[in-house]
Amino acid sequence: MKLKIVQEDPWLEDYKEEIYQRWVRFQRAYDEIKTPDKGLKEFASGHDYFGINFDKSKHAWIYREWAPEAQALFLIGDFNNWNRTSHPLKMDEWGVWSIELPYEVYKDNFVHKSLVKVHVISEKGGLDRIPAYIRRVVQDENTKDFSGQLWFPEKPFVWTDKGYRPVHDKEGLLIYECHVGMGLEEEAVGSYLDFADKILPKIRDLGYNAIQLMAVMEHPYYGSFGYHVSSFFCPSSRFGTPEDLKYLVNKAHEIGLAVIMDVVHSHAVQNVAEGLNAFDGSDHQYFHSGPRGYHEVWDSKLFDYGKWEVKRFLLSNLKYWLEEFHFDGFRFDGVTSMLYFHHGLTTFDHFEKYFLKDVDWDAIIYLQLANSLIKEVKPYAISIAEDVSGMPGLCRLPAEGGVGFDYRLAMGVPDFYIKMLKEKKDEEWDILEFWKELSDRRYKEKTIAYAESHDQALVGDKSIAFWLMDKEMYFHMRVGDESIVIDRGIALHKLLRLFTIGLGGEGYLNFMGNEFGHPEWVDFPREGNNWSYKYARRQWSLAEDKDLKYQFLLNWDRSMLALIKAHKVLCAPFADQVHADPANKVVIFRRGALLFAFSFNPQVAIADYKFKAPEMGQYRLVLNSDDVQYGGFGRIDNSLAYFTDQKQQLSIYMTNRTALVFEKFD
Known part of the structure; x- marks a missing residue:
């Protein structure tokens, strides 16, 4: 049987059977989940069953945890003075442990903001762990330890965004990639509230119609940029409360900005104290056992997407963020790593590398289920794949032989630009090579093009502005100060951005500050820089200073986006x-x-x-x-x-x- 992507691309003819089996495997997995009275959305409601939830019929708090190879579990916390034996959980035949806390008994001490953990006893001994489905985690300022925190606010957040819908289908997707913590100019960690009130208006004024929020899910190390996640259902408490994040999303919707979450389901932090690693004492509960469960380059753990409860955990995570926080979709991090056993650490020089022995079918099935779920929960939601491999069908429906994403990131474009700037003189640039790089993308698979993202801004690399102008930016950015280097840099910075947005895809992405050529790299506080926040911020005042040339790049960005939107360029063929x-x-x-x-x-x-x-x-x-x-x-x-x-x-x-x-x- 030929599915649609094969019918439309003769180069895939030799792989028609494998593409068909891609659909068959997905359909089988979908049917396994779907029952006469329950579907994918019900399956993805694990957060309403696991973790700590209030059962109205029993008028009690119930805590459930999946830990099949644990020997015993005990709920501990402020409510019982951290007694490791007084509140044991009972296990059922599925490896699910549970305990009931009657409201009338615990109403005075099992309360909002009190701290909890679970003491897990396994063959490796006893350890205090953070519940897997916990919805808030906080760090002790003195000990630096993380604990789960009960979050039962008296008044629920009042949403005012009813009826909001993204407009990317009408004017193209224009994404402003941002990080709340480093969003302010002050040398400190920014908050959800400050970002909402001070930064969102700047983004909207420029003409972007979506933000992509990085580092939302809780991560123990700030400098990981949010990519070593520990608690998947927790908005990072270092930026504020869950209600503060809701305020940010609500405010974005009020001014016409969609909010896309940078979701990390490709791997997880390997920390035992804060994360999921070895939760029940085994090395294969949530992750693959042995070397297959460890990513050497990222120093992190790799999920076993074939497991029933792992699929439930991750799919529930998507539904939770969509419903509880009103996110408008996800940018999936590290999709290339998920798709292949070699995690993309190879050269994709032949079609057979997309379909044969190195492809992880379980990961593809999970991604197909994830994209199907997203559309079932929120039909207008956006899903974006961070994939450098060029997997055919990644952005086509499963029924067409695809994986189901709406967009893929054109990850090769910024690499190409940096390569040109590093290795060739301007006189050696080949405009036909530029054309090929920006226009070479798969038929009917929407692409988000970008000249640079956060990756190019990190310390150890350079932003395009820095590659073009380097140290001259510190001395010759004043209006009226003549500099050949700055003139060249400003000119090419504008050309590369317009070339990217005009030619490169059906969407466009910019990392915050790059629109005005932010002069500094991103370097989070660490021992090597004496825990400084100097480079973990954005200097908005540079672009607002009429005596400096940064304003010219900002003006260009605003005009460029206005033109692209007015003429619906990103919606054009x-x-x-x-x-x-x-x-x-x-x-x-x-x-x-x-x-x-x-x-x-x-x-x-x-x-x-x-x-x-x-x-x-x-x-x-x-x-x-x-x-x-x-x-x-x-x-x-x-x-x-x-x-x-x-x-x-x-x-x-x-x-x-x-x-x-x-x-x-x-």
Whole structure:
């Protein structure tokens, strides 16, 4: 049987059976979960059964924990003075332990904000652990130990976002990737509330329609950027309370921003004290046993996606964030690592690497179930895959032979840009190579393009602005201060961003601060920098200072996004190459109703540059990177009208290192 992705791509013909089996395996897994009276959404309600929940019928708190190889479990905490034997749990035949705490007995000491843990006895001895499904974890300021915290606020949060829907299907997905903790200018950890009140308006003012929140799930080490998760159902308490996070999401919705969560289901922190590792004493409860359960590069544990309770845990986690915190979808971290036994540490130079022995079927099934669940819970929700491998069908429905994501990240684009900046002089750049890198993506699989994300901003690497201008940014960013290095950097920074958003996909992503060329890398407090917050922040004042040149890049970003949205460029089909001139480093393409012209030429400006237009008629300039408001030299008259000649040619002034956008009008 040929599924749709095979019908549309003859290169997949040799793998039609494996693609069909991909669908069969998913359908079988889906049917195993689905019963006559229960479906995927009910299966993904583990958080309502496991962990600490109030049972109204029994008028009691019930705590349940799946720990099949544990010998005994005891609930401990402030409520019983941390007595490790007074409150034992009982185990059923499925390895689920439970205990009931009648409300009338415990109403005065099992209360809001009190601390709890579970004492687990296994063949390795006894350890105090944090319940797997706990919904809040806090760290003791003195001991630095983490504990679960009961969270029973008197008044539930009042949502005012009823009826909100993302608008990415109407104007394209424009993502502002951000980290709450380093979102402020102060050398401190920012809060959910401060981010909501101070930073969200900046993001909306620029024209983005979505934020992607990093580091939401609780992680013991701040410097992990949120990627070593310990407690999957907990909003990180270092930024505030669960209600504070709800306030942030609600505020974002009120001003028209979708909120996408950076979800980490590809691995987990290996810490025993804070995380899931060896929870019941075994090395194979949530994770694979032995070497298969350990990621050497990330120093973390790897989930066993074939296990029933692991699937329930992770799927419930998605449903919880969608329903409890009103998130509008997820960006799945580390999808490449999930898809393959080698975790992507290879070269993907042949189609067989996507379908044969190195592919983890259990992980693919989990991702298919996850994407199906997301749409069942919230039909308009967004799912994005961080995949560098280019797995065919990743962003197609399971019934078509795919995995079910809405978008994939174009991870090769920033790597390509950095490679060009590091290894080649401007004179050696090949504009056809640029074209191929940005336009080479799979048919009917939506892509989010980006020039740089948080990865390129981390200490040890450099942002594009830093690669272009380096230390000169500290000395020559004042308006009126002449610098060839800064002029080149500002010009190319604008070109690379417009080239990316115009050509690279159906969505666009920017990491906070990069829109104005933030001059510093990201370095979280650590022993090596004397626990400093100096580089774990964003200096918004630089872009707001009219005496500095950062404002020009910010102006460009705002105008660029406004144009892209107004003309629905990201919703348009693939771009058509209109003209390519490698000798002069000029490339011109049409996407939607706009005509994009780029000159990457480092020196030569051509006064009468001619090329064949897509259509006869009159054109006008709607965006010009050489305009003085964007830090350009003002060499081009923005008011001119451009008419095609008898040969359907346009003649323009193509200045060096310039991007021009035209629209046809009557």
